[in-house]
Amino acid sequence: MKKNIFFIGPMGVGKTTIGKILSKKINKKFIDSDYIIESILEISILLIFKNYGEFFFRKLEIKVIKIINIKKNIILSIGGGGILSFVIRNILKKYGIIIYLKININNFLLRINFLKNRPLLKINNLKNFLNKYLLKRNFFYKNITNIIINIKKKKKNIIFNEIFNLLK
Template sequence: MRKNIYLIGFMGTGKSTVGRILAEKLDMEFCDTDSMIEMKTGKTVEEIFEDESEEVFRNIESEVLTEITSRKNLVVSTGGGIVVTRGNMDMMRKEGLLVSLLASADVIFERTKNDKCRPLLNVEDPLDQIKKMLFDRAHFYIDTDFLVDTTDTPPEEAAEQIVEFYNNADSQG
């Protein structure tokens, strides 16, 4: 059984796209924490934010992460804010490799601007909000085993970089 790979990073950095490619390349199972939350609650992420609160969402997210970390051989695409809940980074690090996908604020804005399913970006100036949130979360996003900048890197190439890192890390124990 191989260690899990946890993809973290801001929304729009390519975690789901790269994660699916990566899982296929490594013959691992792909899972997405946001999708699992939606299956568990019967609500979309936006509905949870709207009907409940971000705090309720973060609590459910941590519960789902706990379930995931009991399994092996997974590529896990996490929600962009999973890193802000105390203990989540440690939980992922203990059970696998943490890989951060990074991208510039402008590229993230371009990738997410037409997606109305991003509750934290449904504000007057989403680009400014992206910059603020990236700044606030930067120390989490860089405290990982491996970083991939997806600003100008196609998903297939990003996945290849992670495969190479993972196989090297795996062979070293």
């Protein structure tokens, strides 16, 4: 497998966890775009959104993903909103295999209830927001994806095995 592999999907679905497991199994370097951005600015994504705003974050995200994709033989986890960028979508399509970790609204609510460090979750009507969030982004996720994995309530080893078998 010479192509890069990109994990996309909503926040908290396991892109980083599954990406790390897969990287060890198929001997590719794992990179998390959010982690790189946090390292560059030396603050959390939550504080980046709070102090600089989402627009600033998205511009930096594009720059980081452009630089990362010069590398070969990587697995990259993209932040949930990265696919909103036309530039990022084109980079992903051009340079690798895109794996979408898909989740429905009820399972999504169960998974993210414990996430306190996500800037977009700091709102009152969370279920209504998440419905709109998934509807808007699912369109982009589905249209650039090579592989869709419905994660439902699956354990990470089951998700990994599905992906690994599809990549053979």
